[in-house]
């Protein structure tokens with residue numbers, strides 16, 4: 001919620017909240033019959049005591065705008081507009097529940113709400129870069145020198161041609177992938193790339209394989225599309241290729257989604273041998289692989305790891321990447337490289353969905369990727385990520401080394417941490433939030449209990465030690 005009460009104003013805070021909620025009710029933003037946010041939730045959102053929200057709701061109650069319904073909460077009165085011709089107001093609550101697009105995991109919803117509404121929470125939960133890792137100065141320079149010479153109409157369905165040319169050169173230089181601009185489509189981050197592939201190339205009832213744990217596991221979009229998901233478990237060297245074969249024989253999976261380099265959340269990287277084997281399997285059984293690769297150029301060693309796609313000579317792999325983890329997630333620039341008929345099909349869908357990608361982020365991204373400063377930025381990013389990784393590792397070891405185990409990631413932005421003992425994951429999550437620190441509970445990303453993901457890239461460097469100390473404090477209390 002963007003609005004916040006003004007704490008210096010003479011009007012009491014509960015009254016400001018009551019007025020604000022009244023305005024929203026009168027605007028139809030909370031139609032009659034709908035439920036207001038719970039007192040606890042609204043208090044957290046607005047950064048006030050629950051008692052203040054209770055007083056605000058009491059005010060609305062007294063004016064007859066809302067009523068209390070047992071087991072439901074505070075509900076907007078049906079008789080809001082007085083007597084008159086019988087009205088049948090749309091039942092939005094029912095619509096909201098019955099759409100085919102599934103809602104997010106409630107813990108993920110909660111993470112986003114907390115991050116957006118509180119400034120004092122130390123953030124190990126969201127997969128993006130902290131301001132000190134983003135190329136802010138470079139972007140400012142680009143922005144200042146930018147002239148708008150290009151046409152401001154709808155873009156090409158596959159995305160701006162200059163950006164696609166630059167991405168093609170970037171892929172050759174940084175990722176050893178040979179492709180032409182025609183085989184690239186620009187998307188709204190890797191997220192939309194996944195969504196387009198799911199919507200255009202698969203149909204309800206199809207079986208697909210995803211990693212467990214994985215970012216894909218956390219996404220309801222596979223189930224929204226009616227797909228049956230089968231799970232593959234990545235070890236220290238990534239997915240075992242034989243697991244793909246046996247899964248295929250059992251279920252005829254139509255597509256396999258992998259994140260082979262600095263995997264989210266485990267941080268593991270698939271070995272070269274397994275990469276080669278997976279390409280072989282893909283072309284032997286005709287199973288397309290979707291390689292989701294936001295992280296391969298963030299490695300801490302000299303030589304970047306070559307994606308699976310760099311070994312693909314048969315067009316068996318759909319390659320996805322984005323600028324989110326190497327420059328700025330807010331640009332919403334991602335891309336897919338794939339065979340021409342696939343790119344044409346996805347571009348047609350993108351045109352139907354949003355009439356092509358916005359010009360501005362594409363122009364800026366093109367200049368960023370083509371700039372001399374980009375090389376320097378990537379070196380600084382790797383060094384900065386490594387420094388944050390080291391600080392998290394050091395803090396975890398010294399605060400709770402005997403309670404946990406983890407593999408030190410060699411690139412990427414996530415550290416996957418297992419608990420040695422048992423603990424109530426929800427209680428740990430709640431307790432940590434109370435302590436002002438937030439992380440991603442493991443079950444939002446995988447089926448096994450007893451894990452959590454610490455994303456070190458988003459945390460401000462000076463907060464890392466304190467964040468882990470607060471987490472350690474919560475853990476010790478919950479494990480007692």
Ligand SMILES: Cc1ncc(COP(=O)(O)O)c(C=O)c1O
Nearest residue numbers: 127189190191215259264322324
């Ligand atoms: C493996 C993976 N794929 C895709 C995404 C989506 O990223 P974006 O849409 O910002 O490019 C993420 C984000 O965390 C990710 O970790």
